[in-house]
Amino acid sequence: MSTQYVDNFADDIGPIKILHIYKPKSQLRGIVVVDNLAMGPAAIGGCRMAPDVSTREVFRLARAMTLKNAVNGLPYGGGKSAIVGDPKSDLKETWMREFARAIRDLKEYIPGPDMGTDEQCMAWVHEEAGRAVGLPYSKGGLPLDELGATGFGVAVASDAASEWMQLPLENARVVIQGFGNVGRAAATCLLERGVHVIAVNDSDGGLHNPDGLNIPELFRWVQTRNLNRATHLGEPMERDRVLEIESDIFVPAARPDVFTEANQHLLKTRLVLEGANIPITHEAARVLHDRGIMVIPDIIANSGGVICAAAEYEGKTEDQAFDAIRKSVYRNTTALLKRVRERKQYPHDAALQMAREVLSKKMGLYAST
Structure with missing residues (x-):
């Protein structure tokens, strides 16, 4: 070896x-x-x-x-x-x-x-x-974080997934793990679709309100103070407790490997939109799928950021960038869900195959030059 x-x-x-x-x-x-x-x-x-x-x-x-x-x-x-x-x-x-x-x-x-x-x-x-x-x-x-490009893409993925899953976004309960740039933007865009964000966390702790958190007020609060001290907005909780809050939609928007085979049983939701990169191991994602939880993988759900970055590098406008995000994320989410349904594939396997089909053609051309 x-x-x-x-x-x-x-x-x-x-x-x-x-x-x-x-x-x-x-x-x-x-x-x-x-x-x-x-x-x-x-x-x-x-x-x-x-x-x-x-x-x-x-x-x-x-x-x-x-x-x-x-x-x-x-x-x-x-x-x-x-x-x-x-x-x-x-x-x-x-x-x-x-x-x-x-x-x-x-x-x-x-x-x-x-x-x-x-x-x-x-x-x-x-x-x-x-x-x-x-x-x-x-x-x-085009400042990705200020514009909320990645979070916007996460919300677009929710549009496509809600149609396929017959999961109405209006009044859907959403939990966001990681209330940083991506999590905040996702919260804003999902609120526009009528959801209730019932729990969020950051590195210091979490906050839960089953009736829905006042996200605009929470934005103002965390500018200068710890999230889990906003007791007037919700019930403070330990950071990782957010992983156990029952929801309709869960958005991991922080570090890698939040869910593994060892702790995936804690997740009680219907739809996962991977706002972070590699937040769930592929093994855990397969178990989640077998449990009836649909996962939209990171390379599709959170691609808004890199689409915006590419648009910036090519000298395109903000409107052009967001139009590209809307079209690409919606198209890919729909294509993914179609493969999952028709080919009986796990979502991460389907997304990997979609990417490899493009990449293998390019690598063949690349290798011959």
Whole structure:
């Protein structure tokens, strides 16, 4: 058996490059994975910042981007990066700028915002490396988090799924795990469809109101105070208690592997819209499906962010970006559900097959050039 490091990750798709960055003075620790470039000459993928992020996690996220870009027909490969550190650190700007300088010549990777980073971070990256997506308006960009592009796509997926499942969105009970940029945008867009968001959480704790949380007021509250101290809006609870609240729709919008085979039995819902990347292991997703819970996988449900990023990079307008999100996410969600019903496939297997069908054709062309 080979003991080469890359063999821990390598398969028939990639990755084609794994880069580690270290700066002793600032203690910057960075990871970049370019997984596959069959769809285009450069890979688009977010740069996250977290103290416990690992190379394996970045690889898995880069693979998700490869598949996501393929299933959406975007002319970009899949990549991802991470900075190992606390996003609340005073060194954040230093780390971002040093990271950007380190990848300046890695032209095949285009970074964007992700968990722990935002449009200001991408402005710093662009100043140092000359490229980034998810830039502020002042830099000519389409700020993904401010626009709520990923959350908007999650809501579009709910439109398609509700029709197929005969699950009315009006008065549907929604639980959102992760009340960050994606979770907040998803909450806003789903509220427009008449749902009741009954529980949310973040890293500090959770909040539950069976009659529906006042989301606009909660937005204002969390700007300066902890979410689980908003006792006038709902009942505080421990962070992971949100995984057990019964709902009609559950939106995981935080870290990977929230549900595994070991804890999937806690989830009591009808529909899962994966707002985060790789929030449920494939094994757990299969068990959930067998239990009658429909899961719309990440590469379809949360693709609004990268569609918007691609539109920005190509100089398109906000309206064009959101029109592309609406069409692509609705089309792919419908196609997925049709395969699940007609071919008796598990949702994650169907989504993977949809992406691989596109990717394999491109890889054949790519390999022959």
